Amino acid sequence: YSITLEPEAPNAEGKKNSGSGLIAADGTFKISTFEQNDGAVPGKHKVAITPPVQNGDGPAAKPLIPSRYGDLGTSGLIINVEAGKPDVKLEVSKK
Known part of the structure; x- marks a missing residue:
């Protein structure tokens, strides 16, 4: 799986x-x-959070989390990144 973070607000340069x-x-x-x-x-x-890209001809793996998490607009996931604090905890539901 891969994870993408997009700031809610633009920086000073837009x-x-x-x-x-x-x-x-x-x-x-x-x-x-x-x-x-x-x-x-x-x-x-x-x-x-997006699933890995399917490679080859085999059957696709069953997703571990709902597809809604794969889109910034529907995931409902928000985290606050603080300067100097590198660790954040993110929890998702399997439902």
Whole structure:
């Protein structure tokens, strides 16, 4: 699975610097915005979690979480990234 964070508000230059990363098997993730694993910009972010891309001809894996989490507009997930505090906890429902 991958995770995308999009700031709710643009920065002073009018840009929304989104970050993304891969979710490890243990549920941890590291966000990259400008450089590898540099984290997300501070502030409130909308969050989307998307399943891995299906490779090959085999059957698609059963999703572990509902598809609504795959879209920033429907996930309902919001986190607040604070400067100097690299860890955030994000919980999702399997329903």
